[in-house]
């Protein structure tokens with residue numbers, strides 16, 4: 001895929017399909033170590049050992065609409081192409097954690113892409129699921145949790161047009177700030 005955010009969207013959709021009420025998404029860019037790590041942790045229904053053993057098999061899916069599940073195999077292939085890898089741990093009834101690593105500077109590493117649009121799609125798709133997002137670039141970070149935002153909003157839903165616009169601007173500003181270079185110490 002052209003953008004890592006599409007893999008993130010796909011993995012988050014797996015979490016939502018597994019009934020998660022909380023998704024934690026951590027993007028960790030360690031520039032000195034030349035490593036990019038994406039962690040997606042959910043509290044969904046999890047997988048049995050048998051399911052977990054087959055999750056990298058493109059012909060394993062619990063979808064009833066078609067017979068292949070390509071999301072995870074494609075994410076894993078992308079990571080492996082960039083001197084990284086993908087691991088999944090899962091506990092039935094507890095949840096699932098997916099971790100993908102990439103060599104940050106690898107020529108084949110796709111850019112993160114439209115992370116703002118992706119986050120909005122995840123946040124607004126399922127009204128009962130909270131998203132905790134952390135994006136670190138070395139020692140700087142942008143972080144938020146929709147549970148806190150919901151608490152501030154009271155009865156107003158995240159899908160309210162004004163809230164949606166605010167969320168979009170808030171996430172875009174947080175991401176933009178991360179891209180700025182660190183000011184030199186005085």
Ligand SMILES: Nc1ncnc2c1ncn2[C@@H]1O[C@H](COP(=O)(O)OP(=O)(O)OP(=O)(O)O)[C@@H](O)[C@H]1O
Nearest residue numbers: 014015018044046061062063069070071072073096
């Ligand atoms: N977070 C998760 N929690 C529980 N089960 C999961 C999770 N992620 C994946 N699975 C299981 O692994 C299967 C394969 O996932 P994968 O993303 O590769 O394919 P898919 O979601 O079935 O189809 P596609 O991603 O191509 O639309 C899923 O059908 C589901 O049974």
Ligand SMILES: [Mg+2]
Nearest residue numbers: 010014071072
């Ligand atoms: Mg999937």
